[in-house]
Amino acid sequence: xxxxxxxxxxxxxxxxxxxxxxxxxxxxxxxxxxxxxxxxxxxxxxxxxxxxxxxxxxxxxxxxxxxxxxxxxxxxxxxxxxxxxxxxxxxxxxxxxxxxxxxxxxxxxxxxxxxxxxxxxxxxxxxxxxxxxxxxxxxxxxxxxxxxxxxxxxxxxxxxxxxxxxxxxxxxxxxxxxxxxxxxxxxxxxxxxxxxxxxxxxxxxxxxxxxxxxxxxxxxxxxxxxxxxxxxxxxxxxxxxxxxxxxxxxxxxxxxxxxxxxxxxxxxxxxxxxxxxxxxxxxxxxxxxxxxxxxxxxxxxxxxxxxxxxxxxxxxxxxxxxxxxxxxxxxxxxxxxxxxxxxxxxxxxxxxxxxxxxxxxxxxxxxxxxxxxxxxxxxxxxxxxxxxxxxxxxxxxxxxxxxxxxxxxxxxxxxxxxxxxxxxx
Amino acid sequence: xxxxxxxxxxxxxxxxxxxxxxxxxxxxxxxxxxxxxxxxxxxxxxxxxxxxxxxxxxxxxxxxxxxxxxxxxxxxxxxxxxxxxxxxxxxxxxxxxxxxxxxxxxxxxxxxxxxxxxxxxxxxxxxxxxxxxxxxxxxxxxxxxxxxxxxxxxxxxxxxxxxxxxxxxxxxxxxxxxxxxxxxxxxxxxxxxxxxxxxxxxxxxxxxxxxxxxxxxxxxxxxxxxxxxxxxxxxxxxxxxxxxxxxxxxxxxxxxxxxxxxxxxxxxxxxxxxxxxxxxxxxxxxxxxxxxxxxxxxxxxxxxxxxxxxxxxxxxxxxxxxxxxxxxxxxxxxxxxxxxxxxxxxxxxxxxxxxxxxxxxxxxxxxxxxxxxxxxxxxxxxx
Numbered sequence: 001x002x003x004x005x006x007x008x009x010x011x012x013x014x015x016x017x018x019x020x021x022x023x024x025x026x027x028x029x030x031x032x033x034x035x036x037x038x039x040x041x042x043x044x045x046x047x048x049x050x051x052x053x054x055x056x057x058x059x060x061x062x063x064x065x066x067x068x069x070x071x072x073x074x075x076x077x078x079x080x081x082x083x084x085x086x087x088x089x090x091x092x093x094x095x096x097x098x099x100x101x102x103x104x105x106x107x108x109x110x111x112x113x114x115x116x117x118x119x120x121x122x123x124x125x126x127x128x129x130x131x132x133x134x135x136x137x138x139x140x141x142x143x144x145x146x147x148x149x150x151x152x153x154x155x156x157x158x159x160x161x162x163x164x165x166x167x168x169x170x171x172x173x174x175x176x177x178x179x180x181x182x183x184x185x186x187x188x189x190x191x192x193x194x195x196x197x198x199x200x201x202x203x204x205x206x207x208x209x210x211x212x213x214x215x216x217x218x219x220x221x222x223x224x225x226x227x228x229x230x231x232x233x234x235x236x237x238x239x240x241x242x243x244x245x246x247x248x249x250x251x252x253x254x255x256x257x258x259x260x261x262x263x264x265x266x267x268x269x270x271x272x273x274x275x276x277x278x279x280x281x282x283x284x285x286x287x288x289x290x291x292x293x294x295x296x297x298x299x300x301x302x303x304x305x306x307x308x309x310x311x312x313x314x315x316x317x318x319x320x321x322x323x324x325x326x327x328x329x330x331x332x333x334x335x336x337x338x339x340x341x342x343x344x345x346x347x348x349x350x351x352x353x354x355x356x357x358x359x360x361x362x363x364x365x366x367x368x369x370x371x372x373x374x375x376x377x378x379x380x381x382x383x384x385x386x387x388x389x390x391x392x393x394x395x396x397x398x399x400x401x402x403x404x405x406x407x408x409x410x411x412x413x414x415x416x417x418x419x420x421x422x423x424x425x
Numbered sequence: 426x427x428x429x430x431x432x433x434x435x436x437x438x439x440x441x442x443x444x445x446x447x448x449x450x451x452x453x454x455x456x457x458x459x460x461x462x463x464x465x466x467x468x469x470x471x472x473x474x475x476x477x478x479x480x481x482x483x484x485x486x487x488x489x490x491x492x493x494x495x496x497x498x499x500x501x502x503x504x505x506x507x508x509x510x511x512x513x514x515x516x517x518x519x520x521x522x523x524x525x526x527x528x529x530x531x532x533x534x535x536x537x538x539x540x541x542x543x544x545x546x547x548x549x550x551x552x553x554x555x556x557x558x559x560x561x562x563x564x565x566x567x568x569x570x571x572x573x574x575x576x577x578x579x580x581x582x583x584x585x586x587x588x589x590x591x592x593x594x595x596x597x598x599x600x601x602x603x604x605x606x607x608x609x610x611x612x613x614x615x616x617x618x619x620x621x622x623x624x625x626x627x628x629x630x631x632x633x634x635x636x637x638x639x640x641x642x643x644x645x646x647x648x649x650x651x652x653x654x655x656x657x658x659x660x661x662x663x664x665x666x667x668x669x670x671x672x673x674x675x676x677x678x679x680x681x682x683x684x685x686x687x688x689x690x691x692x693x694x695x696x697x698x699x700x701x702x703x704x705x706x707x708x709x710x711x712x713x714x715x716x717x718x719x720x721x722x723x724x725x726x727x728x729x730x731x732x733x734x735x736x737x738x739x740x741x742x743x744x745x746x747x748x749x750x751x752x753x754x755x756x757x758x759x760x761x762x763x764x765x766x767x768x769x770x771x772x773x774x775x776x777x778x779x780x781x782x783x784x785x786x787x788x789x790x791x792x793x794x795x796x797x798x799x800x801x802x803x804x805x806x807x808x
Contacts, residue, residue, distance in 0.1 A: 308695070377683075
């Protein structure tokens with residue numbers, strides 16, 4: 001009898017069930033989409049913040065002091081220690097390698113530019129532009145084009161991949177203006193004939209420099225494989241009290257938690273482990289400020305997600321209350337026929353559960369699609385929903401539907417059957 | 426007897442009561458008699474209007490709030506003396522007068538000095554108070570507070586003062602005796618420098634600042650305007666934007682606003698549907714009133730007018746209460762998340778008001794439209 005009551009109610013009152021179901025579906029859709037966006041927003045915004053530049057810097061462990069003013073290094077170029085270029089792909093072998101979006105080695109060397117009989121002392125910066133690097137079986141492309149996305153080139157980026165002896169370089173825009181050189185010109189630098197493939201504009205010290213593939217800088221310096229420093233761009237988590245602790249003073253489980261969280265500190269620590277004789281440190285200007293901005297945006301989206309959950313819970317409750325209120329006559333009939341309060345309430349709750357489960361499933365799928373759309377149109381990347389969320393969302397849907405129905409059901413059950421059947425108040 | 430007596434009383438009180446039109450009385454009685462459902466409809470309206478107001482307020486204000494957070498990244502404009510020349514003494518005040526309080530300015534002067542054993546080290550002179558405000562990411566153990574005190578970069582420390590003892594630096598034959606007040610760690614070039622107060626620096630080296638860093642707040646247009654004014658005010662300076670900061674800021678702001686807009690649209694849609702379903706239920710429920718009015722000879726126009734007026738009153742009062750609440754919610758979110766309240770935007774009110782009235786009208790007129798062909802007798806019979 002119970003099952004038949006519920007079944008018939010769904011069969012005969014399609015319109016009402018559809019309305020309530022639609023409200024639940026919509027509520028769950030909005031809730032799912034917002035939860036998905038909120039859980040992923042940190043990652044997405046952090047990727048955008050990577051435009052500001054690398055947040056970690058790897059230098060040789062025993063390095064001498066930099067004597068650098070306005071991008072001109074006054075230190076003798078062969079002075080100090082170097083990292084080995086061959087060690088760099090190991091960056092992709094660290095625990096958080098999926099969080100490392102790119103790295104770029106740098107090797108500044110002092111060069112003499114001969115032009116019209118005069119000699120000009122300049123800095124030539126060797127680096128990767130978009131170099132293909134392989135680690136194990138994995139192949140990836142990295143260089144300043146991913147770590148320094150604000151570098152703009154008019155002309156072409158030098159190609160460092162197919163031709164090891166490429167003589168293509170970029171000329172900083174202020175230097176180019178001073179030399180009145182342009183794309184396609186040939187320069188004589190430290191006895192080598194270089195070809196300007198493009199003019200580089202960065203707004204920084206590189207505007208006064210020549211930027212070349214790192215192999216060329218190593219050749220001029222006479223130190224094959226030498227790298228002065230490496231900029232690493234990594235997706236990190238804003239640091240908290242745990243992040244700031246010294247790993248050497250931690251106990252086992254705490255250390256594991258620290259090591260396995262993508263804090264700037266722990267990624268720096270892992271880089272140091274991966275690259276022999278290196279010292280890795282967060283660039284505080286980028287890493288710290290990023291933490292502040294990320295925390296704010298995440299907080300904002302979190303609060304808004306709460307508002308969305310609240311609004312959808314309210315919409316579901318309102319729809320359920322209306323649906324039950326309309327069925328007072330039915331309640332009156334059941335009561336007149338001798339049904340107890342419990343029996344009536346359980347019919348309604350069973351219906352609500354069915355509606356919630358069904359609406360929840362459809363809403364979860366629709367919310368997933370919506371989140372996917374938001375991710376694609378705003379961030380040009382995927383927002384995926386962890387399937388673990390499904391039971392959570394379903395139980396929230398059931399609870400909210402119950403809560404929304406409870407008051408209306410109580411009122412309906414309390415009503416005198418005479419009034420209910422007469423259709424009065 | 427007593428019945429007719431009380432009836433007479435009622436009649437007497439009615440004649441003395443201020444004359445109100447039947448229309449207004451019907452409106453008021455409908456709200457008073459079914460206050461439970463009227464209240465729940467109003468509540469739905471208030472919540473919807475509040476959420477909408479809060480979202481719109483946040484959407485308008487979030488840019489300004491986030492821009493402020495982005496000033497944690499420090500300077501977004503750098504002034505460099507042309508060809509490395511120093512600035513005139515009044516350059517800093519000129520920059521400040523252009524900014525007019527819309528940002529922070531810090532001067533920097535740099536030279537290469539020698540330690541007592543002849544090692545080169547970069548020494549910078551700056552205004553510590555300003556540098557502290559501008560470069561908030563500097564992790565400093567102790568800021569210098571007295572003359573002849575230096576702030577030593579963590580990497581420079583082992584070179585100039587490994588045992589934290591007082592040290593000498595010399596530049597072009599002039600020597601300065603310094604003590605280390607504390608260390609600075611940034612993970613960048615600052616780590617290998619020694620910082621002095623500008624007064625010490627100038628009296629020692631005679632070199633004036635050649636770099637002024639500016640963290641200007643405002644929209645991209647305001648900042649390019651500031652840059653133009655700086656170029657005019659200080660012709661000796663090469664004014665450069667810090668491009669990575671500006672571009673990153675613009676991107677993040679854009680994406681955050683887009684996300685917020687999507688969220689606002691979803692929330693407002695949900696809230697509107699909530700109002701729609703509650704109100705439609707309410708109006709639908711009163712089909713007996715509707716039928717009685719029709720049976721008593723009310724025209725379709727009057728009926729439509731009655732329910733529309735009711736809806737408009739509900740929408741308007743819900744919108745106003747909701748607006749106040751929403752401003753409160755936005756201010757609270759601002760305080761909790763950004764540590765600065767979101768300033769209420771009254772320009773949002775007309776939109777919320779118009780939106781509320783449209784939604785309530787829609788939800789009142791739709792059931793009426795569905796019921797208009799039904800005979801009153803059918804409804805009254807309870808079918």
